[in-house]
Amino acid sequence: QVQLQESGPRLVKSSETLSLTCTVSGGSIDTYYWTWIRQPPGKGLEWIGNVFYTGSTNYNPSLKSRVTISIATSKSQFSLKVTSVSAADTAMYYCARLLPSTMTTDYWGQGTLITVSS
Amino acid sequence: DIQMTQSPSSLSASVGDRVTITCRASQDIRDHLVWYQQKPGKAPKRLVYTASRLQSGVPSRFSGSGSGTEFTLTISGLQPEDFATYYCLQHNVFPWTFGQGTKVDIK
Numbered sequence: 001q002v003q004l005q006e007s008g009p010r011l012v013k014s015s016e017t018l019s020l021t022c023t024v025s026g027g028s029i030d031t032y033y034w035t036w037i038r039q040p041p042g043k044g045l046e047w048i049g050n051v052f053y054t055g056s057t058n059y060n061p062s063l064k065s066r067v068t069i070s071i072a073t074s075k076s077q078f079s080l081k082v083t084s085v086s087a088a089d090t091a092m093y094y095c096a097r098l099l100p101s102t103m104t105t106d107y108w109g110q111g112t113l114i115t116v117s118s
Numbered sequence: 119d120i121q122m123t124q125s126p127s128s129l130s131a132s133v134g135d136r137v138t139i140t141c142r143a144s145q146d147i148r149d150h151l152v153w154y155q156q157k158p159g160k161a162p163k164r165l166v167y168t169a170s171r172l173q174s175g176v177p178s179r180f181s182g183s184g185s186g187t188e189f190t191l192t193i194s195g196l197q198p199e200d201f202a203t204y205y206c207l208q209h210n211v212f213p214w215t216f217g218q219g220t221k222v223d224i225k
Contacts, residue, residue: 037162045154045162045205047214060213061119094161102168103209104152108161 002027004095004109012089014118018082022095022109029053029076033098035105036069036080038091041113046091050098051078090116120144120208124217130225137193139220141206146186150210153182153191156219157202165204166191196222 008020022034036048049059051069059067063082071078082089092113096105121144131137141151149169154162164173166182169189179194193200201224206217 044219045156045207045216047207047216058212062213096161103150104167105162105164111161 002097002107004097004107006093006095006109006112008112008114010112010114012085012114012116014086014116015084018080018085018089018114018116020080020093020095020112020114021077022079024076024078024097029071029073029078031100033100033103034069034071034078035096035098037094037096039094039111040088040091048080048093085116087116087118090114119213120147120211120215122206122208122215122217124206124220126220127218128221128223130223131196132225133196133198135196135225137196137200137222139191139204139206139222141184141189141191141217143187143189143208145211147208147210149185150208151182151184151189152207152209153180154205154207155200155202156205162205193222 003025005023012018030053033050033052035050039045049069051057051071057069066083068081092111094111096108123142125140151169153166155165156162165176165180170182181192183190203219203221205219
């Protein structure tokens, strides 16, 4: 059974960098796309970006140039960095796997709540 | 960006009711649409993909239809475990965009 687990600091100070890692277990990280999605408290879902196992990425322009997603296949991990965070970046952050055949998610992490403090 | 307009934003229904949720895309997205169900404190769960394909293990009372710009999720015979928030997602064009969600609660 594939499992994804987000990890990283839960509290980030305003203007600093949010860093999260998603560790994949129970399956290979190769041949799949991987994605980050976030959800501010009480609000809807927002797609952040995708990474292919080769390292190729796609990002949401709404986050402008603040986002970087990378992958470390040898560690079965992929990561998210968001720079210059503000209160608007406070959200539940989810990592998930994308099936290449349909480009839709199948397995998700449980999510981690990141709070940006002033 | 493609705007996904989901309606209604909320609805109250009774067990056994037929419920219909609509998503309209601001441009043609072919059949690149997914429906998710989300319960409080949980990650979203994929119900329908490619607009009308039911995810394995999802009850057959759920169905999706549509293509192009108009899509529908139907729950035929609402069950107590179906009270949740439902989202559509278009993945035809980057950036991928979600509808704003439809909260289904108990009448």
